[in-house]
Amino acid sequence: MNAGTATLLVAVVGVMGTLLAPLATARVNSRARLQEFQLQQRANAEARKEESAAADLERRRTAYIALNGSARLWRILLMEDVNALRAGRTCGEQTEPARQAFQADFAQVQMLVPDHVLDAANRVRIALADARERLGRQAAGNGEGEAAWQDLHGYVLGLWSEITDMQAAMRKDLGVGSGVLVPSERSESGQVGP
Template identity: 35%
Template sequence: MVVAVVGVAGTLGASLLTQRGAERAKRREIELVREHEEVRENLALRRTCYAALNRDSRQYTTALNRHLHVMREQGVQDADREALDAAKAAHRDTYSEAQMIAPDAVLAAATAVNHALTLVYGQVKRLERGAPEAGETMETVSRAQQAIWDLLREMRAAMRVDLGVSAAD
């Protein structure tokens, strides 16, 4: 009788342990899938943000260059100011998003670009008003604007490394 009870208890216990083990394995599998989805969504979010920031930063840099040419050649009109301010606003919005998403290495490069763009924008506006600070000329501002392209390349490289598209230097 005791042997029968122990046998039945062992059989029932084994099936319960097997069932609990299977449940634990299934829960772990679900957790792994969820973690994988989160990683994939985070990567997609960064990719989208980086593409927008790269595009808008380049367009802002191009708008500054165009504005300088307009200032030299014909004088600035309201439409020219609006185009520059629209490029500035687009960059500001995507940079703000990157501040919340990008890791430190990418954010450092993006901040350098943002800082350079802000400085050149201020110089352009002072020249436009006819009130440049000491040393600010069309030539010095143009050189500062052209230097932004190197910062943009560095920012893009940091983004590509973060996304796993390029290897780190």
């Protein structure tokens, strides 16, 4: 190879390098932008997932607060009705609206919660409905005197344990409890817990 050919070859390589450098730079920049875009897309998807999980948790928390409050209120009013009927007075007018509020809260919870919480809430629903049915039979005179009133009183008092089981399941689902019952207040008998 002579000197002129070598010079020409060096010139061609230099010109090719000059011409290809912007293309190579553009390709590298394009690849970097694509990777950056993909990372941003993943970050956005993760943020949406976290926001959705937080919104779901807030919906469950709100539903749990409503169900817990309506269950407690219905139980309190049932106890007041037991005491009133036992004393020969009429039942309060607030019990039926409290029952309806509980049923509405339960219907909402059914569509939001995991199975273990729904199971606990359903046990409360069944126990409260059973207490209402027993109270109706007793009020109609189908009971057996004072012993039946005492049994009914004890049954309605015992509903507290179903409600605290439900509360423990709810708290665990929300991540604020272990699922172990925590005696949060005194029962009508004066004892701590159920």
